[in-house]
Amino acid sequence: MLYEIVVPQSIKMLNNLSRILDKGAEYADAKKFEAEVLWNSRLAPNQFNLIRQVQIACDSAKKGAAYLSGKEAPVNEDNEKTLPELKARIDSTVTWLSTLKASDFQGAEERKISQPRWEGKYLTGYEYALQHVIPNVYFHITTAYSILRHNGVEVGKKDYLGEMPYKK
Amino acid sequence: MLYEIVVPQSIKMLNNLSRILDKGAEYADAKKFEAEVLWNSRLAPNQFNLIRQVQIACDSAKKGAAYLSGKEAPVNEDNEKTLPELKARIDSTVTWLSTLKASDFQGAEERKISQPRWEGKYLTGYEYALQHVIPNVYFHITTAYSILRHNGVEVGKKDYLGEMPYKK
Numbered sequence: 623m624l625y626e627i628v629v630p631q632s633i634k635m636l637n638n639l640s641r642i643l644d645k646g647a648e649y650a651d652a653k654k655f656e657a658e659v660l661w662n663s664r665l666a667p668n669q670f671n672l673i674r675q676v677q678i679a680c681d682s683a684k685k686g687a688a689y690l691s692g693k694e695a696p697v698n699e700d701n702e703k704t705l706p707e708l709k710a711r712i713d714s715t716v717t718w719l720s721t722l723k724a725s726d727f728q729g730a731e732e733r734k735i736s737q738p739r740w741e742g743k744y745l746t747g748y749e750y751a752l753q754h755v756i757p758n759v760y761f762h763i764t765t766a767y768s769i770l771r772h773n774g775v776e777v778g779k780k781d782y783l784g785e786m787p788y789k790k
Numbered sequence: 791m792l793y794e795i796v797v798p799q800s801i802k803m804l805n806n807l808s809r810i811l812d813k814g815a816e817y818a819d820a821k822k823f824e825a826e827v828l829w830n831s832r833l834a835p836n837q838f839n840l841i842r843q844v845q846i847a848c849d850s851a852k853k854g855a856a857y858l859s860g861k862e863a864p865v866n867e868d869n870e871k872t873l874p875e876l877k878a879r880i881d882s883t884v885t886w887l888s889t890l891k892a893s894d895f896q897g898a899e900e901r902k903i904s905q906p907r908w909e910g911k912y913l914t915g916y917e918y919a920l921q922h923v924i925p926n927v928y929f930h931i932t933t934a935y936s937i938l939r940h941n942g943v944e945v946g947k948k949d950y951l952g953e954m955p956y957k958k
Contacts, residue, residue: 627795631920665833665940743956752799757951760928768936772833783925788911 624690624751625727632683632759633716638784639679639763640712642770642777646672647705649775657705663769672769674700676708679762680715686755687719689735690747691726792858792919793895800851800927801884806952807847807931808880810938810945814840815873817943825873831937840937842868844876847930848883854923855887857903858915859894 650657664671670678677700688695696718702708733747745754767782818825832839838846845868856863864886870876901915913922935950 623791627920631925634921635925665936666942669939740956743958745954745956749955752795753802753954754951756924757799757803757928760925761932761947761950764929764932765936768833768933771837772940774834779929782929783922786913786921787917788908788913790911 623727624730624747625722625724628683628690628751628755629687629719629722629727632687633719634784635759635763636680636683636712636716636719638782639676639766640709642767642781643676643705643708643712645777645781646770646773646775649770649773653774658703660770660773660775661703661705661708663773665765665769665772669765672766673702673708675762675766675769677702677711679759679766680711682755682758682762683719684715686751686759687722689737690730690733690751690755691722692733693722693726791895792898792915793890793892796851796858796919796923797855797887797890797895800855801887802952803927803931804848804851804880804884804887806950807844807934808877810935810949811844811873811876811880813945813949814938814941814943817938821942826871828938828941828943829871829873829876831941833933833937833940837933840934841870841876843930843934843937845870845879847927847934848879850923850926850930851887852883854919854927855890857905858898858901858919858923859890860901861890861894 646660647657650660661673662671677698681698684695687693696714698711698714702711730751731746731748734744735747735750736742736744764782767777771777814828815825818828829841830839845866849866852863855861864882866879870879898919899914899916902912903915903918904910904912932950935945939945
């Protein structure tokens, strides 16, 4: 169950984020400014810039899936600076997430999850997924989106949500 | 299962949002400006202001739970203007969500969900919860948070995530 609510939806949202970044680059191009201005923008002086929001969105999904499944996640150097680098970071995260199977998450709900800064305390996998991983993934994707929106990029809710599997 | 991933976590996040709004009011008080400036702020001229973000955060959770459970949700007039009114809106949403039981969501995963603007198309309850309700709840709570953060209110990730049920 935790596989279902964490992995496929994180993949979808990260792919949406990648397309949102494209819109940022197109906007910079149309307005004739360096896209790096957008990647280095932030909503508050003491909040992370867009590059870091993208990195943490990726890591929230990656680390969440790694802790829950017990699988080792690839290490990233966090040195992205350009659109191709940011998109490659997202792509590599999606590629790794795509290697995970529902069966890797057997027992994940009861698994005791602890992170170094939690000083020995733990959450169950169920609590960790619902109260930590998922809110963090959405937080950083929404914040990345908002940084672009705040700077005039024409992105809308549909870009954030992505395609819906509507049926007739 | 959909009850678990939609209702308790929406209640938690909406309560976090209510406390985040308090921090906004405290900041306005300390800096000696009218808190209404914050409630009417937005990140982009053509994006909703904070009042509307709070209303839609509430409605995303409320309508989501209503569609999934088949229960009728209370109607809101969307006329909030002040902190007490915004907090009352959140409280009433939380109170209604708290009346729902896991058993109300039996069969919700396969339920065909349609909204007027979907022109007769539908999503399964499972798709609707994961790809629509949850991303929307987080989107509007994060955006409300970001509007305050952008205006200097000292809110941090812990305010957004809320208390974690850490165990030793």
